[in-house]
Amino acid sequence: MSAPELLHHVTSPGDLKVLPGEALPELAAQIRRRLIDVVTRTGGHLGPNLGVVELTIAIHREFDAPRDAIVWDTGHQSYVHKILTGRDDRLEQLRTAGGITGYPSRAESSFDIVENSHASTALSYADGLSRGFEMTGRKRRVVAVVGDGSLTGGMAWEALNNIGASDRPVIVVLNDNGRSYDPTVGALARHLAELRAGTATSNLLESLGFGYIGVVDGHDFRALDKALKAARAHTGPVVVHVVTRKGCGYPPAEQDEADRMHTVSPAPAPAAVTDDTTCEPRTEAWTTVFGRELAAIGEERADIVALTAAMRLPTGLGAFGERFPHRLVDVGIAEQHAVTCAAGLATSGLHPVVAIYSTFLGRAFDQVLMDVGLHRLPVTFVLDRSGVTGPDGPSHHGMWDVSMLRGVPGIRIAAPRDSVRLRELLREALAHESGPTVLRYPKGRAPAPICVHTRIGTVDLLTPHQSCSQVLVVPSGPLATVAVEAARRLAGMGVSATVADPRWIHPLAPELMTLVADHQVVITLEDNAIGGGLGAALSMAAHRAGLATRVIPMGLPVEFVPVGERADLLARYGLDAEHVVDTVLATRWRRGTSRAAAVSLAST
Numbered sequence: 194m195s196a197p198e199l200l201h202h203v204t205s206p207g208d209l210k211v212l213p214g215e216a217l218p219e220l221a222a223q224i225r226r227r228l229i230d231v232v233t234r235t236g237g238h239l240g241p242n243l244g245v246v247e248l249t250i251a252i253h254r255e256f257d258a259p260r261d262a263i264v265w266d267t268g269h270q271s272y273v274h275k276i277l278t279g280r281d282d283r284l285e286q287l288r289t290a291g292g293i294t295g296y297p298s299r300a301e302s303s304f305d306i307v308e309n310s311h312a313s314t315a316l317s318y319a320d321g322l323s324r325g326f327e328m329t330g331r332k333r334r335v336v337a338v339v340g341d342g343s344l345t346g347g348m349a350w351e352a353l354n355n356i357g358a359s360d361r362p363v364i365v366v367l368n369d370n371g372r373s374y375d376p377t378v379g380a381l382a383r384h385l386a387e388l389r390a391g392t393a394t395s396n397l398l399e400s401l402g403f404g405y406i407g408v409v410d411g412h413d414f415r416a417l418d419k420a421l422k423a424a425r426a427h428t429g430p431v432v433v434h435v436v437t438r439k440g441c442g443y444p445p446a447e448q449d450e451a452d453r454m455h456t457v458s459p460a461p462a463p464a465a466v467t468d469d470t471t472c473e474p475r476t477e478a479w480t481t482v483f484g485r486e487l488a489a490i491g492e493e494r495a496d497i498v499a500l501t502a503a504m505r506l507p508t509g510l511g512a513f514g515e516r517f518p519h520r521l522v523d524v525g526i527a528e529q530h531a532v533t534c535a536a537g538l539a540t541s542g543l544h545p546v547v548a549i550y551s552t553f554l555g556r557a558f559d560q561v562l563m564d565v566g567l568h569r570l571p572v573t574f575v576l577d578r579s580g581v582t583g584p585d586g587p588s589h590h591g592m593w594d595v596s597m598l599r600g601v602p603g604i605r606i607a608a609p610r611d612s613v614r615l616r617e618l619l620r621e622a623l624a625h626e627s628g629p630t631v632l633r634y635p636k637g638r639a640p641a642p643i644c645v646h647t648r649i650g651t652v653d654l655l656t657p658h659q660s661c662s663q664v665l666v667v668p669s670g671p672l673a674t675v676a677v678e679a680a681r682r683l684a685g686m687g688v689s690a691t692v693a694d695p696r697w698i699h700p701l702a703p704e705l706m707t708l709v710a711d712h713q714v715v716i717t718l719e720d721n722a723i724g725g726g727l728g729a730a731l732s733m734a735a736h737r738a739g740l741a742t743r744v745i746p747m748g749l750p751v752e753f754v755p756v757g758e759r760a761d762l763l764a765r766y767g768l769d770a771e772h773v774v775d776t777v778l779a780t781r782w783r784r785g786t787s788r789a790a791a792v793s794l795a796s797t
């Protein structure tokens with residue numbers, strides 16, 4: 194078989210097993226070329242996948258998936274696994290609506306098990322799977338591939354503690370490239386470095402009851418083959434400590450000091466040639482605005498401390514960390530610890546800022562509720578990637594934070610509509626010292642600023658409040674842009690609508706409730722699951738106040754939202770001006786006004 198065809202003829206692990214060992218380096222080279230060619234166009238986790246080409250080939254040659262369960266921790270490094278299990282022909286549709294996802298997907302393949310892209314879960318799955326196989330008398334192995342970064346998560350150690358006490362055949366492949374995004378932090382990172390250097394005086398993993406095979410060169414097929422055969426023959430749980438290079442084989446990734454091209458953005462679409470010179474000015478990313486403002490506040494206030502869970506740069510803490518290295522705490526992928534550490538910092542008299550992706554805060558809800566909320570501590574949570582994110586799919590949309598956090602007594606939640614409000618609300622949050630505060634904003638660029646027409650208490654009216662207006666639109670955060678556009682369209686139809694941006698979406702301001710009482714219909718817009726969010730809160734408040742106002746919440750469904758472009762998904766769930774206008778007209782129509790009459794009324 195000529196070398197160029199090799200990759201096309203490997204569509205299953207069975208095809209892989211019959212290849213002669215001397216063909217493997219060429220196969221690896223072809224897979225690497227494929228990854229670089231495609232992922233630099235589609236966007237995705239290029240660095241992590243380039244680091245596991247040989248390792249993934251070796252695992253699928255030694256073990257018998259799907260009979261043996263192979264679990265990928267976080268799953269962002271599973272593109273090679275997908276190529277080797279028959280999905281290379283769909284790689285161009287990586288991380289797109291209707292394409293293949295950037296993580297394992299049970300719907301795509303029986304070789305895939307864990308769809309959740311939250312780190313540090315693989316070993317708990319491995320413990321459960323191996324217990325289940327043992328309890329049901331099935332002789333199936335479990336292979337869990339876990340990164341050194343994911344091993345800094347607490348769940349991983351809870352699982353190691355359980356697996357290590359058993360004699361079950363769990364093979365833990367520790368993919369040690371020394372990094373999360375940044376170099377991995379903490380005593381564990383130091384211990385792994387000593388193991389890699391051969392200077393360790395003890396072995397933490399062996400003392401946990403595991404066999405230990407290492408250190409193995411993760412790019413050497415012979416070494417991998419020998420180590421994995423030994424692991425397969427081992428009785429009881431065993432760790433294979435493999436050393437790999439994130440970004441291996443692609444110099445721009447290998448030389449990327451920031452994060453070894455952990456995630457690359459999609460190549461920009463060719464700019465459409467238009468004569469339109471009035472295109473919108475490019476605004477800044479939410480993350481950039483936050484990072485710059487926090488660094489400025491850090492100059493003014495020595496009590497501000499920032500915390501990250503291994504995502505210093507992705508959450509915008511680069512500038513703050515450069516200016517105040519001793520006031521930036523990176524705890525590793527350990528969100529629960531980050532929150533309660535922040536509680537400790539607040540108890541010591543400081544004001545911590547926990548910068549974290551919305552979806553990852555879910556892991557630390559108990560810590561927010563009981564370690565911060567119960568003690569009414571001044572901790573500010575800045576939730577990036579709130580709402581629909583897009584290419585990362587269901588386990589990355591930040592669509593539960595409002596519903597989850599509204600249950601914390603004493604918490605205050607803000608949703609800036611643009612960069613001006615982000616800076617303003619960050620300062621307001623940091624000035625609040627009698628309990629936790631939250632800011633949430635989505636992935637990507639902030640919209641063009643929308644000026645306030647009138648401020649009533651903490652509420653911004655974005656349109657003139659006309660006494661005759663029957664409709665009030667209450668958007669959360671950047672959906673204010675949608676609300677203002679809908680109001681503009683409704684005005685053109687003779688329907689007057691007021692847009693009120695609460696800025697602080699929890700608790701509801703009394704001034705907002707007064708506005709609700711003044712209107713017949715209230716539409717709330719939120720980039721959050723509709724259950725337990727802004728709309729639910731406002732509906733309940735209107736009901737409890739005995740108001741006749743009709744409240745219509747519009748938001749994301751209580752479902753797992755798929756992969757897709759943010760704008761497409763928002764429109765799919767009705768969070769665009771067209772759907773808001775239709776909802777208003779339909780509402781007038783349902784109140785006994787015929788649709789035709791409503792339209793004719795609207796057209797007057």
Ligand SMILES: Cc1ncc(C[n+]2csc(CCOP(=O)(O)OP(=O)(O)O)c2C)c(N)n1
Pocket residue numbers: 241244267269270310311312313339340341342343344368370372373374439455502503504526528553556
């Ligand atoms: C709970 C959680 N926190 C943060 C992240 C974001 N994240 C994705 S991959 C990654 C680094 C993972 O490092 P490692 O496990 O060493 O894998 P590598 O990328 O080095 O292969 C982080 C922090 C996540 N997916 N889940």
Ligand SMILES: CC(=O)[C@@H](O)[C@H](O)COP(=O)(O)O
Pocket residue numbers: 267269310455456507578582585636
């Ligand atoms: C796998 C993971 O959790 C992160 O790498 C995530 O994919 C980053 O998301 P952004 O690309 O939105 O920063």
Ligand SMILES: [Mg+2]
Pocket residue numbers: 340341342343368369370371372373
């Ligand atoms: Mg790593």
